[in-house]
Amino acid sequence: MSLYGQTKGTPLEPISEMMAKAEANGTMMYYALARLAKEQGMEDVSKTFIEAANQEAVHAGFYATLNAMVPQDFWMLVRGVMAAEYRGETTVKAMADKFRAAGLAEAAGEMEIFAKQEGHHGEMMEGLLKKYKPEALDVEGKTIYVCGCCGFEYVGDLDAEPEDYVCPICGQPKKVFRRKE
Ligand SMILES: [Fe+2]
Numbered sequence: 001m002s003l004y005g006q007t008k009g010t011p012l013e014p015i016s017e018m019m020a021k022a023e024a025n026g027t028m029m030y031y032a033l034a035r036l037a038k039e040q041g042m043e044d045v046s047k048t049f050i051e052a053a054n055q056e057a058v059h060a061g062f063y064a065t066l067n068a069m070v071p072q073d074f075w076m077l078v079r080g081v082m083a084a085e086y087r088g089e090t091t092v093k094a095m096a097d098k099f100r101a102a103g104l105a106e107a108a109g110e111m112e113i114f115a116k117q118e119g120h121h122g123e124m125m126e127g128l129l130k131k132y133k134p135e136a137l138d139v140e141g142k143t144i145y146v147c148g149c150c151g152f153e154y155v156g157d158l159d160a161e162p163e164d165y166v167c168p169i170c171g172q173p174k175k176v177f178r179r180k181e
Pocket residue numbers: 085088117118121
């Protein structure tokens with residue numbers, strides 16, 4: 001049985017919401033600790049935090065499912081995320097250039113790897129869309145709105161979304177979206 005939306009609109013919704021955020025934040029913190037531990041030569045500590053972080057990430061997704069934080073029919077979301085991932089390659093590369101110019105060459109070097117990974121995420125998602133939902137890639141004649149912050153693409157009538165609609169990736173409000181020409 002699907003857990004999708006089981007706490008949405010119930011008195012348990014705030015609990016799932018709080019837990020989703022706490023677990024996502026824990027994921028970030030544990031990966032940062034893993035990184036620091038590795039820099040300090042403690043491989044075992046690093047591995048432990050990576051293991052914990054991966055589990056926290058699973059937990060975050062669990063609560064997000066309970067609260068229906070992504071659509072159950074998710075392929076149009078994946079198509080929009082694919083666009084953001086492709087754009088992410090360019091934007092992260094541009095950020096890396098800024099970091100390098102500011103003297104942070106080592107950080108910039110890693111960010112350049114991340115940039116390529118973003119592009120690869122886009123390719124992976126495109127591959128899955130072609131395999132399972134090719135019609136979601138056919139946006140010919142449809143209206144597309146692009147999130148000015150992260151590049152997520154919304155296909156369809158954005159005006160029909162509630163006023164409190166936010167970008168599913170970066171959380172920015174409707175007003176940052178621009179119609180794609
Ligand atoms: Fe990515």
